[in-house]
Amino acid sequence: MTEFYDxxxxxxxxxxxxxxxxKGKVVLIVNVASRCGFTPQYAELEALYKKYxxxxxxxxxxxxxxxxxxxxxxAEDIAKFCSMNYGITFPILQKIDVxxxxxxxxxxxxxxxxxxxxxxxxxxxNFEKFLIDSEGTVLARYPSLTKPMSIEPTxxxxxxx
Amino acid sequence: xQFCEDLVDAFKTQKEDPVELLTTxxxxxxxxxxxxxxxxxxxxxxxxxxxxxRNPVVVEKxxxxxxxxLMTFLDPRNINVSQPLRSSPIIPHVxxxxxxxxxxxxxxxxxxxxxxxxxxxxxxxEDKAARDAEKTKTEKDREDDAIADPNADxxxxxxxxxxxxxxxxxxxxxxxxxxSTSMKRLSTLYPSKYLGVAVSAIESFITNNGSSIxxxxxxxxxxxxxxxxxxxxxxxxxxxxxxKLSKEEIERLSEDETILQNKLxxxxxxxxxxxxxxxxxxxxxPEYFAAIxxxxxxxxxxxxxxxxxxxxxxxxxxxxxxIDIESEFTNCIKESKRIYHxxxxxxxxxxxxxxxxxxxxxxxxxxxxxxxKLAHEMDVQLDxxxxxxxxxxxxxEYKEPLIKELPIEDSIFLYLRFVTxxxxxxxxxxxKTVESSARFWLWxxxxxxSIDTLRKQLxxxxxxxxxxxxxxxLLRNCNEGNDRLRMMTFTLITRILCLLPEESAxxxxxxxxxxxPFPHGKSYMLVIFKDLILNKCPFDHAVNELTSKLSNLxxxxxxxxxxxxxxxxxxxxxxxKLAITAIENANATTAKQTDINLVSNYLGFFSSxxxxxxxxxxxxxxxxxxxxxxxxxxxxxxxxxxxxK
Numbered sequence: 001m002t003e004f005y006d007x008x009x010x011x012x013x014x015x016x017x018x019x020x021x022x023k024g025k026v027v028l029i030v031n032v033a034s035r036c037g038f039t040p041q042y043a044e045l046e047a048l049y050k051k052y053x054x055x056x057x058x059x060x061x062x063x064x065x066x067x068x069x070x071x072x073x074x075a076e077d078i079a080k081f082c083s084m085n086y087g088i089t090f091p092i093l094q095k096i097d098v099x100x101x102x103x104x105x106x107x108x109x110x111x112x113x114x115x116x117x118x119x120x121x122x123x124x125x126n127f128e129k130f131l132i133d134s135e136g137t138v139l140a141r142y143p144s145l146t147k148p149m150s151i152e153p154t155x156x157x158x159x160x161x
Numbered sequence: 162x163q164f165c166e167d168l169v170d171a172f173k174t175q176k177e178d179p180v181e182l183l184t185t186x187x188x189x190x191x192x193x194x195x196x197x198x199x200x201x202x203x204x205x206x207x208x209x210x211x212x213x214x215r216n217p218v219v220v221e222k223x224x225x226x227x228x229x230x231l232m233t234f235l236d237p238r239n240i241n242v243s244q245p246l247r248s249s250p251i252i253p254h255v256x257x258x259x260x261x262x263x264x265x266x267x268x269x270x271x272x273x274x275x276x277x278x279x280x281x282x283x284x285x286x287e288d289k290a291a292r293d294a295e296k297t298k299t300e301k302d303r304e305d306d307a308i309a310d311p312n313a314d315x316x317x318x319x320x321x322x323x324x325x326x327x328x329x330x331x332x333x334x335x336x337x338x339x340x341s342t343s344m345k346r347l348s349t350l351y352p353s354k355y356l357g358v359a360v361s362a363i364e365s366f367i368t369n370n371g372s373s374i375x376x377x378x379x380x381x382x383x384x385x386x387x388x389x390x391x392x393x394x395x396x397x398x399x400x401x402x403x404x405k406l407s408k409e410e411i412e413r414l415s416e417d418e419t420i421l422q423n424k425l426x427x428x429x430x431x432x433x434x435x436x437x438x439x440x441x442x443x444x445x446x447p448e449y450f451a452a453i454x455x456x457x458x459x460x461x462x463x464x465x466x467x468x469x470x471x472x473x474x475x476x477x478x479x480x481x482x483x484i485d486i487e488s489e490f491t492n493c494i495k496e497s498k499r500i501y502h503x504x505x506x507x508x509x510x511x512x513x514x515x516x517x518x519x520x521x522x523x524x525x526x527x528x529x530x531x532x533x534k535l536a537h538e539m540d541v542q543l544d545x546x547x548x549x550x551x552x553x554x555x556x557x558e559y560k561e562p563l564i565k566e567l568p569i570e571d572s573i574f575l576y577l578r579f580v581t582x583x584x585x586x587x588x589x590x591x592x593k594t595v596e597s598s599a600r601f602w603l604w605x606x607x608x609x610x611s612i613d614t615l616r617k618q619l620x621x622x623x624x625x626x627x628x629x630x631x632x633x634x635l636l637r638n639c640n641e642g643n644d645r646l647r648m649m650t651f652t653l654i655t656r657i658l659c660l661l662p663e664e665s666a667x668x669x670x671x672x673x674x675x676x677x678p679f680p681h682g683k684s685y686m687l688v689i690f691k692d693l694i695l696n697k698c699p700f701d702h703a704v705n706e707l708t709s710k711l712s713n714l715x716x717x718x719x720x721x722x723x724x725x726x727x728x729x730x731x732x733x734x735x736x737x738k739l740a741i742t743a744i745e746n747a748n749a750t751t752a753k754q755t756d757i758n759l760v761s762n763y764l765g766f767f768s769s770x771x772x773x774x775x776x777x778x779x780x781x782x783x784x785x786x787x788x789x790x791x792x793x794x795x796x797x798x799x800x801x802x803x804x805x806k
Binding site: 066067068069099100101117118119120121122123124125 | 389392393419420422423426470473474477478480481482483487559
């Protein structure tokens with residue numbers, strides 16, 4: 001059975017990005033989109049990343065165009081948007097599908113480990129978040145409405161701060 | 162204004178007695194509505210709004226009952242529908258009152274009231290009210306139509322709106338808002354009970370109005386939003402303290418409730434996919450047709466661009482709701498096949514009369530099945546029409562069919578299951594989204610399977626089933642107003658006839674020319690018939706781009722010189738007999754233009770065959786002599802002279 005550290009999605013330049021490198025780290029995974037009402041959450045995600053990256057937090061963004069077609073651009077467009085508007089420094093990986101026949105194995109794994117509201121496994125919208133602890137266990141799943149900063153206490157707890 | 166003073170007084174003196182206060186509000190509203198000018202009505206509603214805002218505790222008690230009273234102000238006599246919403250002296254204030262009710266009314270009661278109002282809201286009623294109001298509008302009402310709200314930015318912009326469409330739209334907006342706000346405010350151990358009532362009301366509203374609303378995208382968007390934004394209500398704070406249930410029982414109840422809510426949302430999502438846009442064909446069908454025939458697809462209008470975007474959202478929401486579309490669609494096909502499973506084998510039906518009787522039974526089977534299914538359905542299930550629609554939206558999403566190489570018999574049973582009931586149901590239950598989706602799957606089968614496979618599958622299927630399919634396609638196509646879609650379906654019928662055993666195809670054509678209820682349908686069939694006689698291999702000009710299978714198509718050499726239907730003397734005699742019957746019908750006192758056109762088409766049919774040496778002129782002498790009894794157009798006379806030469 002696949003474990004979190006067996007996963008290796010592709011980065012924005014289509015190079016493998018193995019999760020093995022995150023052993024011992026706390027990981028926050030978010031499906032992102034540039035034209036969504038929740039896009040301003042990028043700012044809080046970056047703030048979390050800046051504040052806790054050296055203490056062991058990793059934030060990963062997976063662009064996805066499945067919700068209202070709100071991430072239509074290329075990898076370059078997305079990178080440019082993130083850098084210019086929110087000064088994003090955390091990794092933004094390759095654009096993927098999070099649901100359906102082409103769903104990325106990362107999301108297949110995450111959804112299998114944590115259901116969302118009403119027990120639905122599928123991702124409902126942009127900026128849903130999965131929090132993974134330092135042992136690769138999917139600890140929590142947050143809906144789009146949950147602001148990243150509201151997860152800060154849980155992250156601090158996981159980082160033993 | 163005295164009515165306003167009375168209203169303020171009532172809120173002061175009767176707030177402890179909600180029934181009395183409500184009665185007073187009702188009486189005053191009725192009097193204002195009957196006797197006052199528009200600006201006075203506005204003043205009354207503003208006063209009511211102020212009192213409601215000042216008295217949230219009262220709203221908690223009477224809010225649910227106020228909904229009906231407030232709705233009476235949304236009347237064609239109070240509103241100029243060509244005025245922008247914000248300029249209306251009535252609408253914005255009524256909407257604010259509803260907002261207060263939504264925020265402070267008892268959420269359970271408000272939700273139930275809103276659901277009841279939504280279930281009973283129909284386009285027909287609104288249309289009747291608008292027409293009646295137009296007749297009874299007084300001079301003062303018309304003067305008032307020119308008045309805008311004193312606080313609104315005056316806009317000279319005049320909107321062209323159908324009154325019934327406007328009123329159903331505004332009421333739908335208010336009621337959906339009431340439902341979604343109330344659901345968010347609920348605190349209950351049994352949320353599925355309330356969600357169930359809401360889903361049932363929304364489904365009734367869609368069933369009643371889906372084909373009447375001018376812009377069904379609005380409806381689709383509303384239902385999509387309610388599905389997407391639904392969140393389970395919180396448990397009451399005192400659930401554990403005051404309930405007779407133990408903690409474990411509450412946990413178990415909560416789990417059951419989660420499953421039920423899950424089912425209800427999945428059900429509503431599929432229902433919306435299949436029913437909200439029932440007066441609109443899916444775009445997947447013409448898109449697929451354009452792809453397989455390498456022709457340009459029609460550029461989508463704004464309406465269709467919006468529709469496709471909404472359908473895409475709904476498709477993705479169904480994935481978020483864990484609906485396995487492929488598996489559900491496969492089950493839907495299996496169920497469709499089961500409906501027709503008990504039909505006798507071809508060999509068991511020996512004569513024409515028996516075939517006709519069974520053909521009639523095939524028409525009615527699906528309808529009977531669905532009535533029985535409805536009567537016995539106890540569980541909340543996905544809507545089958547919605548599953549079919551979602552499986553079709555898949556093509557717009559991924560640009561390839563969800564299931565490739567779907568056997569033709571599967572798509573035939575799917576089509577019969579979903580379309581034949583239309584002959585037995587009222588108009589508002591007919592559904593273009595579903596019908597065009599079913600045609601889409603016929604196209605998929607016809608283009609993703611090899612010709613050999615298709616011929617084999619069709620030859621193994623009872624002829625009365627295929628004939629019922631063809632007859633249904635033809636019957637439905639006779640009423641198709643869109644030229645392009647009509648042409649596509651004729652191409653579909655032609656393709657299927659090409660693939661059938663020659664005798665079966667001829668039998669269907671003769672049967673159509675003999676007994677099809679509409680003369681113009683017979684005329685269409687003559688054109689197809691002519692193509693089948695004249696063309697050798699019609700697949701060459703519609704090569705399937707999606708697979709190379711059809712492009713490699715070859716029909717064995719021995720058949721190359723043959724047409725799809727080859728006329729012999731016996732067949733000519735049969736057709737001539739039918740043509741003579743057409744002349745007799747055209748000569749009858751009850752004849753219509755379509756009857757005369759049919760004779761003209763027979764003349765054109767025989768002329769073409771003569772031109773291509775498929776017929777000898779002496780074999781249709783009877784037809785020619787009978788033609789003299791009818792008055793022909795100049796063009797037809799020319800054709801007749803050519804025949805005589």
